[in-house]
Amino acid sequence: MRIPHKAENDKLPMANDFDWNDIPLILALARTGSMSATGRELGMDGSTISRRIAAAEKALNLRLFTRDTTRWHLTEPGQVFVEHGEAVFGNVQSMLLASAREADTVAGPVRLSAIDFLFDHWLVRHLPAFTAQHPEVEVQLFADNQNVSFTRREADFALRLAQPTDDAAVLMRRLGDIGWAVYGAGPYAQVPRERWGEQPWIAHEEAKCHLPEMRWLARLAPEPRIALRVNSLSTMVQACRAGVGLALLPCIIEGRDGLVRLSQGAEVFRELWLLSHRDAGAIGRFKVVAAWIAALYEESRHRLCD
Template sequence: MKLDWNDIPLLLALAENGNMSQTARLLGLDVSTVSRRVAAAERALGLRVFIREPGGYKPTDAGRVFVSHAEAIYDRVQTMLLDTRAEAEGMTGPVRLTAVDVLFSHWLAPRLPALLQEHPGLQMQLIAGNHDVSFARREADLAVRLARPSQDASLRMRKVGELGFAVYGMRRRVPLAREQWPEQPWLAYGEELARLPEMQWLQRLGPKRLVRVSSVATMVHACESGVGLALLPCVVGDRIGGLMRLDPTPVLYRDLWLLSHRDAGQVARFRYVAAWLAQLFAADAAALRGDG
Protein backbone atom coordinates (compact mmCIF):
# COMPACT_ATOMS: atom_id res chain seq x y z
CA MET A 1 0.00 0.00 0.00
CA LYS A 2 1.43 3.37 -1.08
CA LEU A 3 1.03 6.67 0.72
CA ASP A 4 -1.45 8.96 -1.04
CA TRP A 5 0.28 12.27 -1.74
CA ASN A 6 -3.04 14.07 -1.12
CA ASP A 7 -2.97 12.88 2.49
CA ILE A 8 0.23 14.79 3.30
CA PRO A 9 -1.42 18.24 3.72
CA LEU A 10 -4.04 16.57 5.90
CA LEU A 11 -1.36 15.08 8.16
CA LEU A 12 0.48 18.41 8.31
CA ALA A 13 -2.70 20.27 9.26
CA LEU A 14 -3.48 17.80 12.04
CA ALA A 15 0.10 18.03 13.32
CA GLU A 16 -0.16 21.82 13.42
CA ASN A 17 -3.46 22.21 15.26
CA GLY A 18 -3.84 18.83 17.01
CA ASN A 19 -7.61 18.88 16.55
CA MET A 20 -9.48 16.49 14.24
CA SER A 21 -12.58 18.71 13.97
CA GLN A 22 -10.55 21.85 13.23
CA THR A 23 -8.56 19.97 10.58
CA ALA A 24 -11.79 18.80 8.97
CA ARG A 25 -13.19 22.35 8.85
CA LEU A 26 -9.95 23.74 7.47
CA LEU A 27 -9.88 21.22 4.61
CA GLY A 28 -13.63 21.17 3.96
CA LEU A 29 -14.01 17.52 4.98
CA ASP A 30 -16.01 15.69 7.62
CA VAL A 31 -14.33 14.30 10.72
CA SER A 32 -14.89 10.67 9.73
CA THR A 33 -13.09 11.24 6.41
CA VAL A 34 -10.12 12.84 8.16
CA SER A 35 -9.95 9.99 10.67
CA ARG A 36 -10.13 7.38 7.90
CA ARG A 37 -7.41 9.04 5.82
CA VAL A 38 -5.09 9.41 8.81
CA ALA A 39 -5.50 5.71 9.54
CA ALA A 40 -4.85 4.84 5.88
CA ALA A 41 -1.71 6.98 5.81
CA GLU A 42 -0.38 5.32 8.96
CA ARG A 43 -0.99 1.90 7.43
CA ALA A 44 0.82 2.96 4.26
CA LEU A 45 3.77 4.26 6.29
CA GLY A 46 3.76 1.26 8.58
CA LEU A 47 4.02 3.42 11.71
CA ARG A 48 2.00 5.53 14.11
CA VAL A 49 2.19 9.20 13.14
CA PHE A 50 -0.05 10.46 15.97
CA ILE A 51 -1.04 9.58 19.48
CA ARG A 52 -4.25 10.85 21.00
CA GLU A 53 -3.84 12.71 24.29
CA PRO A 54 -6.32 14.68 26.42
CA GLY A 55 -5.11 17.89 24.79
CA GLY A 56 -5.51 16.57 21.23
CA TYR A 57 -3.47 14.66 18.65
CA LYS A 58 0.31 14.80 19.07
CA PRO A 59 2.93 13.49 16.62
CA THR A 60 4.95 10.51 17.79
CA ASP A 61 8.74 10.67 17.55
CA ALA A 62 8.52 9.08 14.11
CA GLY A 63 5.65 11.42 13.29
CA ARG A 64 7.75 14.49 14.06
CA VAL A 65 10.44 13.27 11.66
CA PHE A 66 7.78 12.70 8.99
CA VAL A 67 6.22 16.15 9.54
CA SER A 68 9.61 17.89 9.37
CA HIS A 69 10.46 16.31 6.00
CA ALA A 70 6.93 16.70 4.63
CA GLU A 71 6.88 20.43 5.42
CA ALA A 72 10.20 20.91 3.65
CA ILE A 73 8.93 19.02 0.60
CA TYR A 74 5.70 21.00 0.47
CA ASP A 75 7.63 24.25 0.75
CA ARG A 76 9.71 23.28 -2.28
CA VAL A 77 6.60 22.24 -4.21
CA GLN A 78 4.94 25.56 -3.39
CA THR A 79 7.99 27.42 -4.65
CA MET A 80 7.92 25.38 -7.86
CA LEU A 81 4.23 26.12 -8.43
CA LEU A 82 4.68 29.82 -7.76
CA ASP A 83 7.61 29.97 -10.18
CA THR A 84 5.80 28.17 -13.00
CA ARG A 85 2.45 29.95 -12.63
CA ALA A 86 3.73 33.48 -12.12
CA GLU A 87 3.91 34.45 -15.80
CA ALA A 88 0.67 32.78 -16.85
CA GLU A 89 -1.64 33.89 -14.06
CA GLY A 90 -1.13 37.63 -14.18
CA MET A 91 -3.82 39.55 -12.30
CA THR A 92 -6.46 36.83 -12.52
CA GLY A 93 -7.10 34.29 -9.77
CA PRO A 94 -7.64 33.91 -6.04
CA VAL A 95 -5.85 35.92 -3.35
CA ARG A 96 -6.36 34.62 0.17
CA LEU A 97 -5.96 37.40 2.72
CA THR A 98 -6.24 36.79 6.45
CA ALA A 99 -6.48 39.45 9.15
CA VAL A 100 -8.27 40.11 12.40
CA ASP A 101 -11.95 40.74 11.76
CA VAL A 102 -11.80 44.29 13.10
CA LEU A 103 -9.54 45.35 10.21
CA PHE A 104 -11.81 43.73 7.63
CA SER A 105 -15.10 45.12 8.89
CA HIS A 106 -14.01 48.59 10.03
CA TRP A 107 -11.18 49.48 7.67
CA LEU A 108 -10.52 47.25 4.66
CA ALA A 109 -14.04 46.44 3.41
CA PRO A 110 -14.88 50.01 2.28
CA ARG A 111 -11.64 50.12 0.27
CA LEU A 112 -12.02 46.82 -1.58
CA PRO A 113 -14.51 47.91 -4.29
CA ALA A 114 -11.94 50.24 -5.90
CA LEU A 115 -9.38 47.42 -6.07
CA LEU A 116 -11.85 44.95 -7.57
CA GLN A 117 -13.13 47.50 -10.06
CA GLU A 118 -9.59 48.12 -11.28
CA HIS A 119 -8.77 44.38 -11.43
CA PRO A 120 -12.03 42.41 -11.87
CA GLY A 121 -10.08 39.19 -12.35
CA LEU A 122 -8.98 39.16 -8.72
CA GLN A 123 -10.90 36.70 -6.55
CA MET A 124 -10.38 38.02 -3.03
CA GLN A 125 -10.92 35.55 -0.19
CA LEU A 126 -11.06 37.25 3.21
CA ILE A 127 -10.28 34.95 6.14
CA ALA A 128 -10.95 36.52 9.54
CA GLY A 129 -8.70 35.26 12.31
CA ASN A 130 -5.42 35.67 14.12
CA HIS A 131 -4.25 32.04 14.15
CA ASP A 132 -1.05 30.77 12.57
CA VAL A 133 -1.43 29.85 8.91
CA SER A 134 0.73 27.86 6.52
CA PHE A 135 1.68 29.84 3.43
CA ALA A 136 3.33 26.75 1.98
CA ARG A 137 -0.02 24.92 1.98
CA ARG A 138 -1.83 28.01 0.61
CA GLU A 139 -4.00 28.42 3.72
CA ALA A 140 -3.33 32.11 3.00
CA ASP A 141 -1.34 34.14 0.49
CA LEU A 142 -1.08 37.30 2.60
CA ALA A 143 -1.64 37.90 6.30
CA VAL A 144 -1.94 41.00 8.46
CA ARG A 145 -1.02 40.33 12.07
CA LEU A 146 -0.83 42.41 15.26
CA ALA A 147 2.50 40.97 16.37
CA ARG A 148 5.74 40.05 14.67
CA PRO A 149 5.94 36.28 14.24
CA SER A 150 8.96 34.27 15.24
CA GLN A 151 11.77 34.35 12.70
CA ASP A 152 11.03 32.02 9.80
CA ALA A 153 13.18 31.76 6.69
CA SER A 154 10.13 30.89 4.57
CA LEU A 155 8.35 34.17 5.43
CA ARG A 156 8.57 37.69 4.15
CA MET A 157 7.50 40.12 6.89
CA ARG A 158 7.17 43.86 6.85
CA LYS A 159 5.94 46.28 9.49
CA VAL A 160 3.30 48.43 7.80
CA GLY A 161 1.95 50.54 10.65
CA GLU A 162 0.53 50.68 14.14
CA LEU A 163 -2.97 50.17 15.50
CA GLY A 164 -3.91 52.53 18.31
CA PHE A 165 -6.28 51.66 21.17
CA ALA A 166 -8.18 54.21 23.26
CA VAL A 167 -10.66 54.07 26.13
CA TYR A 168 -14.31 54.50 25.09
CA GLY A 169 -17.57 54.97 26.92
CA MET A 170 -21.19 55.72 26.10
CA ARG A 171 -21.43 59.23 24.66
CA ARG A 172 -24.44 60.27 26.76
CA ARG A 173 -22.54 59.79 30.01
CA VAL A 174 -20.59 62.50 31.80
CA PRO A 175 -16.85 62.29 30.91
CA LEU A 176 -14.75 60.53 33.53
CA ALA A 177 -11.33 61.58 34.77
CA ARG A 178 -8.60 58.96 34.41
CA GLU A 179 -8.43 58.40 38.18
CA GLN A 180 -12.10 57.36 38.07
CA TRP A 181 -11.57 54.64 35.46
CA PRO A 182 -10.78 51.76 37.87
CA GLU A 183 -14.07 52.38 39.71
CA GLN A 184 -16.13 51.78 36.56
CA PRO A 185 -17.28 48.44 35.10
CA TRP A 186 -15.10 47.36 32.18
CA LEU A 187 -15.67 45.08 29.22
CA ALA A 188 -12.96 42.45 28.78
CA TYR A 189 -12.26 39.32 26.76
CA GLY A 190 -12.18 35.89 28.36
CA GLU A 191 -9.24 34.77 30.47
CA GLU A 192 -7.98 32.62 27.59
CA LEU A 193 -6.96 35.92 25.92
CA ALA A 194 -5.24 37.34 29.00
CA ARG A 195 -1.91 37.59 27.14
CA LEU A 196 -3.24 40.14 24.66
CA PRO A 197 -1.59 43.54 25.21
CA GLU A 198 -5.06 45.07 25.56
CA MET A 199 -5.92 42.74 28.41
CA GLN A 200 -2.53 43.22 30.07
CA TRP A 201 -3.11 46.98 30.03
CA LEU A 202 -6.53 46.46 31.61
CA GLN A 203 -5.03 44.20 34.26
CA ARG A 204 -2.51 46.91 35.18
CA LEU A 205 -5.37 49.41 35.47
CA GLY A 206 -7.01 47.11 38.02
CA PRO A 207 -10.76 47.68 37.50
CA LYS A 208 -12.98 46.33 40.25
CA ARG A 209 -15.68 44.96 37.94
CA LEU A 210 -15.33 43.11 34.64
CA VAL A 211 -17.95 42.00 32.13
CA ARG A 212 -16.51 39.28 29.88
CA VAL A 213 -17.29 39.24 26.15
CA SER A 214 -16.17 36.99 23.31
CA SER A 215 -15.82 39.41 20.39
CA VAL A 216 -15.07 43.00 19.42
CA ALA A 217 -18.61 43.36 18.06
CA THR A 218 -20.14 42.38 21.40
CA MET A 219 -17.76 44.70 23.22
CA VAL A 220 -18.78 47.62 20.99
CA HIS A 221 -22.52 47.03 21.42
CA ALA A 222 -22.20 46.56 25.18
CA CYS A 223 -20.11 49.72 25.53
CA GLU A 224 -22.57 51.68 23.40
CA SER A 225 -25.39 50.45 25.66
CA GLY A 226 -23.61 51.66 28.78
CA VAL A 227 -22.64 48.25 30.19
CA GLY A 228 -19.08 49.38 30.79
CA LEU A 229 -15.98 51.07 29.45
CA ALA A 230 -13.92 49.43 26.71
CA LEU A 231 -10.42 49.56 25.29
CA LEU A 232 -11.04 49.54 21.53
CA PRO A 233 -9.05 50.07 18.35
CA CYS A 234 -9.51 53.70 17.36
CA VAL A 235 -10.59 52.69 13.85
CA VAL A 236 -13.54 50.98 15.53
CA GLY A 237 -14.45 53.30 18.38
CA ASP A 238 -14.15 56.50 16.35
CA ARG A 239 -16.68 55.19 13.80
CA ILE A 240 -19.40 54.46 16.35
CA GLY A 241 -21.64 57.47 16.90
CA GLY A 242 -22.77 56.34 20.35
CA LEU A 243 -19.21 56.14 21.72
CA MET A 244 -16.72 58.77 22.81
CA ARG A 245 -13.08 58.66 23.86
CA LEU A 246 -12.54 59.29 27.54
CA ASP A 247 -9.05 60.55 26.71
CA PRO A 248 -8.10 61.87 23.26
CA THR A 249 -4.71 60.15 23.39
CA PRO A 250 -4.49 56.40 22.67
CA VAL A 251 -3.21 54.42 25.64
CA LEU A 252 -1.78 51.48 23.66
CA TYR A 253 -0.30 50.76 20.24
CA ARG A 254 0.17 47.41 18.51
CA ASP A 255 2.39 46.84 15.48
CA LEU A 256 0.83 45.84 12.17
CA TRP A 257 2.77 43.26 10.15
CA LEU A 258 2.20 42.16 6.57
CA LEU A 259 3.30 38.56 5.99
CA SER A 260 3.60 36.33 2.94
CA HIS A 261 5.51 33.35 1.63
CA ARG A 262 9.01 34.39 0.64
CA ASP A 263 8.29 33.51 -3.01
CA ALA A 264 4.85 35.18 -3.21
CA GLY A 265 6.39 38.23 -4.86
CA GLN A 266 6.92 36.16 -8.00
CA VAL A 267 3.15 36.02 -8.55
CA ALA A 268 1.86 39.27 -10.01
CA ARG A 269 -1.47 39.38 -8.17
CA PHE A 270 0.09 38.62 -4.77
CA ARG A 271 2.75 41.25 -5.34
CA TYR A 272 0.17 43.81 -6.43
CA VAL A 273 -2.24 43.23 -3.53
CA ALA A 274 0.65 43.33 -1.04
CA ALA A 275 1.79 46.69 -2.46
CA TRP A 276 -1.80 47.97 -2.44
CA LEU A 277 -2.16 47.03 1.22
CA ALA A 278 1.13 48.69 2.13
CA GLN A 279 0.00 51.89 0.39
CA LEU A 280 -3.31 51.83 2.27
CA PHE A 281 -1.56 51.40 5.59
CA ALA A 282 0.76 54.32 4.80
CA ALA A 283 -2.07 56.59 3.66
CA ASP A 284 -4.21 55.80 6.72
CA ALA A 285 -1.37 55.72 9.25
CA ALA A 286 -2.77 58.53 11.40
CA ALA A 287 -6.29 57.09 11.50
CA LEU A 288 -5.01 53.62 12.33
CA ARG A 289 -2.92 55.02 15.17
CA GLY A 290 -5.86 57.07 16.37
CA ASP A 291 -3.96 60.32 15.89
CA GLY A 292 -6.15 61.73 13.16
Protein backbone atom coordinates in the same frame (compact mmCIF):
# COMPACT_ATOMS: atom_id res chain seq x y z
CA MET B 1 0.25 0.36 -20.53
CA ARG B 2 2.32 -2.01 -18.41
CA ILE B 3 4.52 -0.41 -15.73
CA PRO B 4 7.91 -2.18 -15.59
CA HIS B 5 9.26 -3.48 -12.30
CA LYS B 6 12.37 -1.91 -10.77
CA ALA B 7 14.61 -4.69 -12.12
CA GLU B 8 13.38 -3.92 -15.61
CA ASN B 9 13.84 -0.19 -15.05
CA ASP B 10 17.49 -0.82 -14.29
CA LYS B 11 17.88 -2.18 -17.83
CA LEU B 12 16.27 0.83 -19.53
CA PRO B 13 18.69 3.03 -21.50
CA MET B 14 17.61 6.25 -19.71
CA ALA B 15 20.07 6.14 -16.82
CA ASN B 16 19.74 8.21 -13.69
CA ASP B 17 22.95 10.11 -14.40
CA PHE B 18 21.75 11.51 -17.72
CA ASP B 19 21.82 15.32 -17.57
CA TRP B 20 18.56 16.69 -18.97
CA ASN B 21 20.32 20.00 -19.58
CA ASP B 22 22.10 18.23 -22.47
CA ILE B 23 18.86 17.89 -24.46
CA PRO B 24 19.11 21.42 -26.02
CA LEU B 25 22.76 20.73 -26.86
CA ILE B 26 21.93 17.44 -28.62
CA LEU B 27 19.06 19.09 -30.51
CA ALA B 28 21.31 21.96 -31.62
CA LEU B 29 24.07 19.64 -32.88
CA ALA B 30 21.49 17.54 -34.72
CA ARG B 31 20.11 20.69 -36.33
CA THR B 32 23.41 22.29 -37.35
CA GLY B 33 25.54 19.20 -37.88
CA SER B 34 28.50 21.35 -36.93
CA MET B 35 30.40 21.61 -33.66
CA SER B 36 31.45 25.20 -34.37
CA ALA B 37 27.91 26.30 -35.36
CA THR B 38 26.49 24.65 -32.24
CA GLY B 39 29.13 26.41 -30.15
CA ARG B 40 28.20 29.81 -31.62
CA GLU B 41 24.48 29.15 -31.04
CA LEU B 42 24.87 28.06 -27.44
CA GLY B 43 27.92 30.15 -26.48
CA MET B 44 30.07 27.09 -25.71
CA ASP B 45 33.44 25.90 -26.89
CA GLY B 46 33.85 22.76 -28.99
CA SER B 47 35.65 20.73 -26.35
CA THR B 48 32.83 21.27 -23.84
CA ILE B 49 30.23 20.24 -26.40
CA SER B 50 32.22 17.14 -27.36
CA ARG B 51 32.66 16.18 -23.69
CA ARG B 52 28.95 16.61 -22.90
CA ILE B 53 27.85 14.63 -25.98
CA ALA B 54 30.16 11.80 -24.95
CA ALA B 55 28.81 11.92 -21.37
CA ALA B 56 25.21 11.84 -22.64
CA GLU B 57 25.89 8.85 -24.90
CA LYS B 58 27.57 7.03 -22.02
CA ALA B 59 24.69 7.77 -19.65
CA LEU B 60 22.13 6.60 -22.22
CA ASN B 61 24.26 3.69 -23.38
CA LEU B 62 23.42 4.82 -26.92
CA ARG B 63 25.39 6.14 -29.87
CA LEU B 64 23.53 9.29 -30.91
CA PHE B 65 25.93 10.68 -33.54
CA THR B 66 28.46 9.56 -36.09
CA ARG B 67 31.00 11.92 -37.60
CA ASP B 68 32.63 12.19 -40.99
CA THR B 69 35.08 14.77 -42.29
CA THR B 70 32.43 17.45 -42.81
CA ARG B 71 29.65 17.11 -40.28
CA TRP B 72 27.94 15.21 -37.45
CA HIS B 73 25.13 12.81 -38.39
CA LEU B 74 22.38 11.30 -36.24
CA THR B 75 22.27 7.56 -35.84
CA GLU B 76 18.88 5.83 -35.92
CA PRO B 77 18.65 5.86 -32.10
CA GLY B 78 19.75 9.48 -32.28
CA GLN B 79 16.91 10.33 -34.67
CA VAL B 80 14.39 8.75 -32.31
CA PHE B 81 15.92 10.64 -29.38
CA VAL B 82 15.76 13.97 -31.25
CA GLU B 83 12.15 13.35 -32.31
CA HIS B 84 11.06 12.92 -28.71
CA GLY B 85 13.55 15.46 -27.42
CA GLU B 86 12.09 18.22 -29.60
CA ALA B 87 8.63 17.44 -28.23
CA VAL B 88 9.89 17.45 -24.64
CA PHE B 89 11.89 20.66 -25.09
CA GLY B 90 8.95 22.34 -26.82
CA ASN B 91 6.65 21.38 -23.96
CA VAL B 92 9.14 22.72 -21.41
CA GLN B 93 9.39 26.03 -23.28
CA SER B 94 5.58 26.25 -23.44
CA MET B 95 5.40 25.46 -19.73
CA LEU B 96 7.90 28.20 -18.85
CA LEU B 97 6.17 30.74 -21.09
CA ALA B 98 2.75 29.93 -19.65
CA SER B 99 4.15 30.08 -16.11
CA ALA B 100 5.74 33.47 -16.78
CA ARG B 101 2.48 34.80 -18.22
CA GLU B 102 0.57 33.49 -15.19
CA ALA B 103 3.09 35.05 -12.80
CA ASP B 104 2.59 38.46 -14.42
CA THR B 105 -1.20 38.18 -14.63
CA VAL B 106 -3.13 40.25 -12.10
CA ALA B 107 -6.04 37.84 -11.85
CA GLY B 108 -7.24 35.00 -9.66
CA PRO B 109 -8.00 34.42 -5.98
CA VAL B 110 -6.10 36.01 -3.09
CA ARG B 111 -6.85 34.74 0.43
CA LEU B 112 -6.33 37.22 3.27
CA SER B 113 -6.60 36.28 6.95
CA ALA B 114 -6.97 38.92 9.67
CA ILE B 115 -8.71 39.65 12.94
CA ASP B 116 -12.32 40.68 12.33
CA PHE B 117 -12.12 44.36 13.24
CA LEU B 118 -9.47 45.03 10.57
CA PHE B 119 -11.96 43.89 7.96
CA ASP B 120 -15.06 45.45 9.51
CA HIS B 121 -13.61 48.86 10.33
CA TRP B 122 -10.79 49.31 7.83
CA LEU B 123 -10.19 47.08 4.81
CA VAL B 124 -13.72 46.39 3.58
CA ARG B 125 -14.57 50.06 3.07
CA HIS B 126 -11.60 50.39 0.70
CA LEU B 127 -12.32 47.23 -1.35
CA PRO B 128 -14.58 48.87 -3.98
CA ALA B 129 -11.72 51.06 -5.22
CA PHE B 130 -9.37 48.07 -5.36
CA THR B 131 -11.81 45.79 -7.19
CA ALA B 132 -12.63 48.57 -9.65
CA GLN B 133 -8.93 48.82 -10.50
CA HIS B 134 -8.34 45.05 -10.51
CA PRO B 135 -11.67 43.44 -11.44
CA GLU B 136 -10.12 40.02 -12.15
CA VAL B 137 -8.64 39.64 -8.67
CA GLU B 138 -10.96 37.68 -6.38
CA VAL B 139 -10.29 38.83 -2.81
CA GLN B 140 -11.22 36.26 -0.14
CA LEU B 141 -11.38 37.51 3.46
CA PHE B 142 -11.14 35.08 6.39
CA ALA B 143 -11.67 36.52 9.89
CA ASP B 144 -9.24 34.52 12.00
CA ASN B 145 -6.24 35.16 14.22
CA GLN B 146 -4.84 31.62 14.30
CA ASN B 147 -1.56 30.60 12.71
CA VAL B 148 -1.98 29.71 9.05
CA SER B 149 0.10 27.59 6.69
CA PHE B 150 1.15 29.52 3.60
CA THR B 151 2.63 26.34 2.13
CA ARG B 152 -0.78 24.62 2.23
CA ARG B 153 -2.46 27.78 0.84
CA GLU B 154 -4.59 28.25 3.97
CA ALA B 155 -3.92 31.94 3.25
CA ASP B 156 -1.85 33.99 0.83
CA PHE B 157 -1.55 36.89 3.28
CA ALA B 158 -2.19 37.36 6.98
CA LEU B 159 -2.44 40.56 9.01
CA ARG B 160 -1.31 39.99 12.59
CA LEU B 161 -0.96 42.21 15.66
CA ALA B 162 2.36 40.76 16.80
CA GLN B 163 5.55 39.60 15.14
CA PRO B 164 5.32 35.84 14.65
CA THR B 165 8.05 33.33 15.35
CA ASP B 166 10.75 33.37 12.67
CA ASP B 167 9.93 31.06 9.78
CA ALA B 168 12.22 30.77 6.76
CA ALA B 169 9.19 30.25 4.48
CA VAL B 170 7.36 33.37 5.70
CA LEU B 171 8.02 36.92 4.57
CA MET B 172 7.25 39.29 7.46
CA ARG B 173 6.70 43.01 6.85
CA ARG B 174 6.01 45.42 9.68
CA LEU B 175 3.50 47.96 8.39
CA GLY B 176 3.43 50.13 11.51
CA ASP B 177 1.38 50.52 14.67
CA ILE B 178 -2.29 50.48 15.62
CA GLY B 179 -3.46 52.53 18.59
CA TRP B 180 -6.08 51.59 21.22
CA ALA B 181 -8.24 54.16 23.08
CA VAL B 182 -10.95 54.08 25.74
CA TYR B 183 -14.55 54.28 24.51
CA GLY B 184 -17.90 54.46 26.24
CA ALA B 185 -21.57 54.95 25.41
CA GLY B 186 -24.83 55.73 27.19
CA PRO B 187 -24.15 56.19 30.92
CA TYR B 188 -20.40 55.81 30.32
CA ALA B 189 -20.08 58.40 27.54
CA GLN B 190 -18.79 61.21 29.76
CA VAL B 191 -16.76 59.42 32.46
CA PRO B 192 -13.65 61.50 33.36
CA ARG B 193 -10.28 59.78 33.27
CA GLU B 194 -9.78 59.84 37.03
CA ARG B 195 -12.89 57.66 37.44
CA TRP B 196 -12.14 55.06 34.77
CA GLY B 197 -10.78 52.59 37.30
CA GLU B 198 -14.13 52.56 39.16
CA GLN B 199 -16.23 51.72 36.09
CA PRO B 200 -17.36 48.34 34.72
CA TRP B 201 -15.21 47.15 31.82
CA ILE B 202 -15.70 44.92 28.80
CA ALA B 203 -12.58 42.76 28.59
CA HIS B 204 -11.07 39.88 26.68
CA GLU B 205 -11.36 36.34 27.95
CA GLU B 206 -8.95 35.47 30.76
CA ALA B 207 -6.78 33.36 28.44
CA LYS B 208 -5.75 36.62 26.73
CA CYS B 209 -4.53 38.38 29.86
CA HIS B 210 -1.10 38.67 28.21
CA LEU B 211 -2.37 41.07 25.54
CA PRO B 212 -1.13 44.67 25.81
CA GLU B 213 -4.73 45.90 26.21
CA MET B 214 -5.31 43.63 29.19
CA ARG B 215 -1.99 44.59 30.78
CA TRP B 216 -2.96 48.26 30.43
CA LEU B 217 -6.27 47.61 32.18
CA ALA B 218 -4.46 45.79 35.00
CA ARG B 219 -2.23 48.84 35.49
CA LEU B 220 -5.25 51.14 35.51
CA ALA B 221 -7.12 49.02 38.04
CA PRO B 222 -5.36 46.04 39.63
CA GLU B 223 -8.78 44.54 40.36
CA PRO B 224 -11.01 45.98 37.63
CA ARG B 225 -14.78 45.54 37.59
CA ILE B 226 -15.31 43.20 34.64
CA ALA B 227 -18.89 43.45 33.43
CA LEU B 228 -18.37 41.21 30.39
CA ARG B 229 -15.67 39.06 28.82
CA VAL B 230 -15.65 38.40 25.08
CA ASN B 231 -13.43 36.63 22.52
CA SER B 232 -14.23 38.97 19.63
CA LEU B 233 -13.41 42.65 19.15
CA SER B 234 -16.57 43.10 17.10
CA THR B 235 -18.61 41.80 20.06
CA MET B 236 -16.69 44.15 22.35
CA VAL B 237 -17.62 47.09 20.13
CA GLN B 238 -21.31 46.12 20.16
CA ALA B 239 -21.31 45.63 23.94
CA CYS B 240 -19.67 49.01 24.50
CA ARG B 241 -22.17 50.65 22.17
CA ALA B 242 -25.00 49.00 24.14
CA GLY B 243 -23.74 50.62 27.38
CA VAL B 244 -22.40 47.50 29.10
CA GLY B 245 -19.26 49.35 30.24
CA LEU B 246 -16.05 50.98 29.10
CA ALA B 247 -13.79 49.27 26.56
CA LEU B 248 -10.30 49.72 25.19
CA LEU B 249 -10.84 49.58 21.43
CA PRO B 250 -8.75 50.23 18.30
CA CYS B 251 -8.65 53.90 17.31
CA ILE B 252 -9.90 52.95 13.85
CA ILE B 253 -13.31 52.27 15.43
CA GLU B 254 -13.83 56.04 15.63
CA GLY B 255 -16.61 57.67 17.66
CA ARG B 256 -19.82 56.83 15.83
CA ASP B 257 -23.20 55.17 16.32
CA GLY B 258 -23.33 56.23 19.96
CA LEU B 259 -19.70 55.41 20.80
CA VAL B 260 -17.77 58.24 22.46
CA ARG B 261 -14.00 58.25 22.59
CA LEU B 262 -12.81 59.23 26.07
CA SER B 263 -9.03 59.10 25.51
CA GLN B 264 -7.22 62.17 24.21
CA GLY B 265 -4.66 59.98 22.43
CA ALA B 266 -3.88 56.30 22.07
CA GLU B 267 -3.41 54.46 25.37
CA VAL B 268 -1.75 51.37 23.86
CA PHE B 269 0.04 50.64 20.60
CA ARG B 270 0.35 47.29 18.88
CA GLU B 271 2.41 46.40 15.81
CA LEU B 272 0.67 45.45 12.58
CA TRP B 273 2.47 42.80 10.50
CA LEU B 274 1.76 41.65 6.96
CA LEU B 275 2.77 38.02 6.45
CA SER B 276 3.02 36.04 3.23
CA HIS B 277 4.89 33.15 1.68
CA ARG B 278 8.41 34.20 0.76
CA ASP B 279 7.76 33.41 -2.94
CA ALA B 280 4.50 35.38 -3.16
CA GLY B 281 6.32 38.44 -4.51
CA ALA B 282 6.96 36.64 -7.79
CA ILE B 283 3.24 36.40 -8.62
CA GLY B 284 1.43 39.37 -10.16
CA ARG B 285 -1.80 39.38 -8.16
CA PHE B 286 0.05 38.91 -4.88
CA LYS B 287 2.41 41.79 -5.63
CA VAL B 288 -0.56 44.04 -6.33
CA VAL B 289 -2.42 43.09 -3.14
CA ALA B 290 0.69 43.47 -0.94
CA ALA B 291 1.36 46.92 -2.41
CA TRP B 292 -2.31 47.91 -1.92
CA ILE B 293 -2.34 46.90 1.77
CA ALA B 294 0.95 48.71 2.46
CA ALA B 295 -0.25 51.87 0.69
CA LEU B 296 -3.60 51.66 2.48
CA TYR B 297 -1.86 51.54 5.85
CA GLU B 298 0.18 54.64 5.01
CA GLU B 299 -2.97 56.43 3.85
CA SER B 300 -4.82 55.42 7.05
CA ARG B 301 -1.91 55.74 9.49
CA HIS B 302 -3.33 58.74 11.35
CA ARG B 303 -6.74 57.11 11.88
CA LEU B 304 -5.18 53.77 12.85
CA CYS B 305 -2.70 55.21 15.34
CA ASP B 306 -4.39 58.18 16.98
